[in-house]
Amino acid sequence: MNSMYFTEEHNLFRESLKNFLKKEVVPHINKWEETGTIDQSIWKKFAEMGFFGIHYPVEYGGLNLDLFYTVILQEELQKINSGGFAAAVWAHVYLAMTHLNAEGNEDIKQRYLAPSISGEKLGCLCISEPSGGSDVAGLRTTAIKDGDHYIVNGSKTFITNGVYSDYLVVAAKTNPELGNKGISIMVIDRDSEGISATKLDKLGWRASDTAEIAFDNVKVPVYNLLGEENKGFSYILQHFSIERLVMGINAHARAEYALDYTLNYMSERTAFGKELDKFQALRHRFVDKYADMEICKAYNYSVAARLNKGEYVVKEASISKLKSTKMADEVIYECLQFLGGYGYMEDYPLARLLRDSRLGPIGGGTSEILKEILSKMIIDKKDYKRTV
Template identity: 30%
Template sequence: MPEFGPQPVERELPTEEARDLLALVRELVQREIRPTAGEEEETGRFPREIFRLLSESGLLSLPYESAYGGGDQPYEVYLQVVEELAAARLTVGLGTSVHTLACHALAEFGSKEQRAEHLPAMLGGGLLGAYCLSEPSSGSDAASLRTRATRDGDDWVIEGSKAWITHGGLADFYTVLARTGAPGARGISAFLVPGDAPALTSAEPERKMGLRGSPTAQVHFDGVRVPADRRIGDEGQGFAIALSALESGRLGIAACAVGLAQAALDEALTYLAERKQFGRPLADFQGLRFMVADMATQIETGRALYLAAARRRDAGKPFSRQAAMAKLFCTDAAMRITTDAVQLLGGYGYTTDFPVERFMRDAKCLQIVEGTNQIQRMVIARDLLGPESD
C-alpha cells in the first residue's frame, strides 16, 4: 500500500528567485509560526513580533515596487506566500493581506512625493497597516459611509467611526475613506492617517467566534487632523480607490481560504492514516476516501482559480469578475472542507485537542470579509449581465 498522508503543495513559480522565496517562507513558517499557532489563538495573542519579522524579511512588501522598498514580485507569487502563511496560522496570512490592502491606495494612487515619503516605512519599516472602509451603519453599502473629512486651512479634520477594522487599535497607519462632498460614491476621498494621531482612539476588540488572535475593533476619529498632503488621489476619488483595493484584496482572502483548507485536509489525512477502527486504518474506508477526494479537488480548483485571476492582474487585464469568483469559491470551499475535516476526526474533531475545530471557526470569517459572498455574486452577475434595472 502506498504511503498515505499529506503531501507538500507543488507550486507553479515563474522564477528561481520565487522558488527561493517560497523555500524561505516555508522555513520561517515551520520555525516561527506553526509551533505556537494553536496556543496563541486559544489565548487571543496577537503575534506582533511575527509581523516585524515578516517586514524585516521583505514579506510584507512583495507586490510593490523596489524603488519604494517593495519586492517587485507578481501577484501570482505574493498570493502563494499568503497561502503558506495562512496554512500555518490564519491570523498571520490574513494580517499580511490586510497590510497589503492598506498600502494599496498610496502605492497605486499616491503622488510620487507621497510614495517616496511614506511607502518605504510602510513596506519595510516594521509598520503594520489597517484599512478603514466599513462603519457601524455601512458595511456592504459602503458608498453610504458617514465618516466626514472637512477642510480646515492646511489640514483635513476627520470625524466619525469605522467598524470591523482588522488591526484596529494596533496599526501604525490607517487608510481611511471619508466623505468630503455630497452623499454617494462621488463624495468620498481617501486619507493616510498615522496610528498615533491625536484624537484617534479604538474600542475594545470584538469577541469573535474565530480568528481570536487577530484584533478586530471599532476605530474612532474625534476631530483627527491630518495635513492636506495626506489625502490620497483627487478629492472625490476615494470610492474608486477603495474598489480598486478590494479587487486585489479579495485575491488575498481567496489565498488565505485555500491555505486554511489545505491545513484542514492535511490534518484529516494524518488522522485517517494513523487512526484504526474495525482493525483497519480509517484511510481504507471508501466513504472517507471519497470525502478527502472531494476536499482535495476543491482545494486544487480554488488554487487554480485565484492564480488565474492573479495572472490576469499581473498582465494588466481586467480581473474584477475573476477576483470575485475566486473569493466566492475559495471561501465557500474552505467552509465546507473545514467542516468535513471535523467530521472525519469524529468526536476528536469537535475538541480543542485538534486544530480542525479552530479551522472551521476561522473559515466562517472569510465568507464575510472583503465583501460578503452575496456581494461577490452581485459583482459577478453585474459583470455578466450589466447593472440591475431601476
C-alpha cells in the same frame, strides 16, 4: 508544484518562507491566539526577510516581484493555522499599503510606504462602518476641509490591525452631498488626537486585533490626502480585485491544509481493524472535497496569472472569493467530521480552522454582495472598467 506558474526561484522562496514561519512564528501562535495580541517584534523580522515588500517598488525598499510570490506568501500563511495572524499580515500588505503605493505621492511613500516595507510602521484600512459593512457608497464618516486640515468625524468597524497599527488609511466623505462621488481617502497617524479604538471579541481570527474605531474632530493635514479629492470610491473599487483574489487564495490554501492533515490522520487512525482511509464511504467523500479544492486552486492561479499581466479581473476575482470561501467552509466542516470527537477538541487544528474559515464568505464583501455584483455583470451585462 505547478511549473506553469511557479519557477525554481518561486519554489526556493516558498522553502525559505516555510522555514522562517516554522522558526519565528509557529512557536508563538498558540500564545497569540490566547492573548489576542501578536508580538510586535515579529514585523521587523518579516521585513528583514523582504516579505512586506514582495511586489512593491525597489526604490522604497521593495523587491518588485511577480504576483506568484504573493500567492506563495498567502498559501503558506494559511498553513500555520492562525487566520488571525495571516489576516494581520495581508491587511497591512494588501489593504493599507496597496493604497499608499497606488495613490500616494512621493512624500507619502517616503513617510509611510517605505517604513511599512521596512517593518517600522504597521497599517490598517478603514472602510466598513457600523451602519453598513459592505455598503461602501453609503459610508457616513466625514472629512470636512478647514484651512490646511481635514476634520474627520465618524466611526469604522471590523478593522483588522485596528488597535495596534501605526497609521490608518481612511475612507471618508469630503463632500457628503455628492454621495459616492464625494469620498476621499487619506492617511491618519495613530497618535492623532481624537482617535479611539475598541478591540472586538470574535468567533475566530483570535490572534488579530479587530477593532471599532471612532474619530472625534481628528485633524488631518491636507497633504495626507491619497490621490485626488473625491476620487476615493473609484480607488477603492480599483483594488477590489487583489483583495478578493487574496481571500480566494487564502481559502483554497486552508482547505488544502485541512485535507492534508485529515488524510494523514485517517491513514493512522483505525476502526474495526483497518485504517479510516480504507473505508469506501470516507474515501469517496474525501476525494470529492479534494476535487473541489483543486478546481478552486487551479481557477485562482489562472486569475492570478491574468492579474499579473495587468488585466482587469474584477469579475474573475469576485468569483474566486465567492466560490473558494464557500468551498473552504465545506471542506473544513467535512474534515472535522472525519476526525470524529477529536475534531471538536482544541488540541487538534480543525476546531480553530473551522472558526477562522467562517469569516471567508463575510469579510471583504459578503457572498450576497458578490452575487449581486456578478449578477449585474453576467445577467445585466454591466461592464465594469478600470477606473483609474
